[in-house]
Amino acid sequence: MATSMAAAIAASLPAPTAQAAPTPAPTEIPQSMQKVIDVEAEIPVETVQLDGMVVMKIMKHARDTGSSTATGLLLGIDLDGTLEVSNSFPLPTYGDDDEKGSSRPSGARYQANMLRLIKDVQSDDTVVGFYQSTSMGAFFAQSLVELQAVHQERLRHGGIVIVHDTNQAIRANATFRAFRLTPAYMEALKKDKFGTQSLVKHELIFSRIFAEIPVTIKNSSLLNAFMNTLTTPAPQSSLSANPSILSPPFAALDLDAPSLVTRNLESLLETMEAHKNEESNVAYALRQIAREKAKADAYVAKRKEESAVRVAQGLAPLPEEDVTRLFRIPPEPSRLEGMLLLGQIDGQAKNLDVAASANLVKMYAARAGASSA
Numbered sequence: 001m002a003t004s005m006a007a008a009i010a011a012s013l014p015a016p017t018a019q020a021a022p023t024p025a026p027t028e029i030p031q032s033m034q035k036v037i038d039v040e041a042e043i044p045v046e047t048v049q050l051d052g053m054v055v056m057k058i059m060k061h062a063r064d065t066g067s068s069t070a071t072g073l074l075l076g077i078d079l080d081g082t083l084e085v086s087n088s089f090p091l092p093t094y095g096d097d098d099e100k101g102s103s104r105p106s107g108a109r110y111q112a113n114m115l116r117l118i119k120d121v122q123s124d125d126t127v128v129g130f131y132q133s134t135s136m137g138a139f140f141a142q143s144l145v146e147l148q149a150v151h152q153e154r155l156r157h158g159g160i161v162i163v164h165d166t167n168q169a170i171r172a173n174a175t176f177r178a179f180r181l182t183p184a185y186m187e188a189l190k191k192d193k194f195g196t197q198s199l200v201k202h203e204l205i206f207s208r209i210f211a212e213i214p215v216t217i218k219n220s221s222l223l224n225a226f227m228n229t230l231t232t233p234a235p236q237s238s239l240s241a242n243p244s245i246l247s248p249p250f251a252a253l254d255l256d257a258p259s260l261v262t263r264n265l266e267s268l269l270e271t272m273e274a275h276k277n278e279e280s281n282v283a284y285a286l287r288q289i290a291r292e293k294a295k296a297d298a299y300v301a302k303r304k305e306e307s308a309v310r311v312a313q314g315l316a317p318l319p320e321e322d323v324t325r326l327f328r329i330p331p332e333p334s335r336l337e338g339m340l341l342l343g344q345i346d347g348q349a350k351n352l353d354v355a356a357s358a359n360l361v362k363m364y365a366a367r368a369g370a371s372s373a
Contacts, residue, residue, distance in 0.1 A: 046214075048213050049085065050218070054086070062166050075089075075126060075127060083157065129151055129161055130161055134166070136347070138271065141340065149181060152181055152186065177215060181210060184202040185208070194336040195333070264351055264352045282333045282335065285330060292327050303318055
């Protein structure tokens with residue numbers, strides 16, 4: 001599923017130009033605006049600005065998909081080091097089998113049609129990244145890494161991925177974090193090597209796979225004015241006559257929240273079990289490699305002894321043989337999956353720490369209230 005989605009997105013994104021002709025700087029752009037326009041894409045993206053409507057769309061999509069992962073494309077423009085995300089749309093979640101047996105468009109055609117329709121209404125139609133929902137802080141996944149790698153190879157500034165944690169949204173704490181793959185990971189990806197030597201050479205650990213970018217949320221002036229009417233306290237006399245005033249939320253004081261801690265702990269244990277199985281598979285593959293290398297070394301040593309005996313007898317030495325053809329030594333297993341699982345464990349542990357701390361405070365507060373009653 002991850003590979004098919006990555007292929008669909010790659011088909012819809014513009015192809016990279018290896019040797020593009022240098023574009024001369026437009027003379028009609030004023031000197032004061034040349035930095036903001038950034039025609040040559042020389043200013044790196046330092047912050048990400050999300051429109052308030054994009055935030056609501058991502059939250060609604062994540063809520064509607066339930067337990068499955070919500071994925072969509074981000075549209076916008078980069079100005080003076082700020083990536084402004086002004087629009088987004090969800091991607092279909094059906095697989096290749098559903099596409100073959102139905103009349104629904106494929107992922108690539110769906111994206112192309114959506115971008116064409118958005119362009120027809122004269123809205124921002126430039127893909128600047130994608131978003132994906134996660135749970136329990138475990139966003140380190142092979143599908144997310146593959147999609148982001150496609151974007152960083154095709155898009156203008158490499159693109160970003162917005163991660164939305166649905167668990168935090170349930171606790172009335174909607175979180176949106178922006179990431180991009182680090183140069184160390186992209187270097188290892190180009191060589192398609194994630195063995196021990198490659199990881200040591202690139203100093204690559206799970207915390208260095210992604211680089212986080214600060215995120216800000218911007219609302220329109222009309223929406224800010226509307227929010228001010230909801231949050232501004234009204235006089236006591238007219239409080240009952242104004243039903244638009246928001247009541248204070250008490251969701252943070254809910255004592256049923258420990259169930260979230262239980263689910264978080266269960267997910268953490270499952271991820272740790274998956275990491276243990278992955279380490280067992282890697283250890284088994286390394287033992288197979290060591291066994292085959294030992295056979296090859298023993299064969300080479302035996303051939304050298306026989307050649308030395310023949311030379312001592314005045315005979316020609318044995319011809320050299322290609323050991324790799326006689327002994328099929330397996331390639332070194334990739335450590336990428338293990339690193340991603342470690343990243344999931346780290347995110348789930350931090351999420352569990354925050355949730356458990358909040359629940360401890362509520363438990364002590366409830367106990368104090370019960371004793372004073």
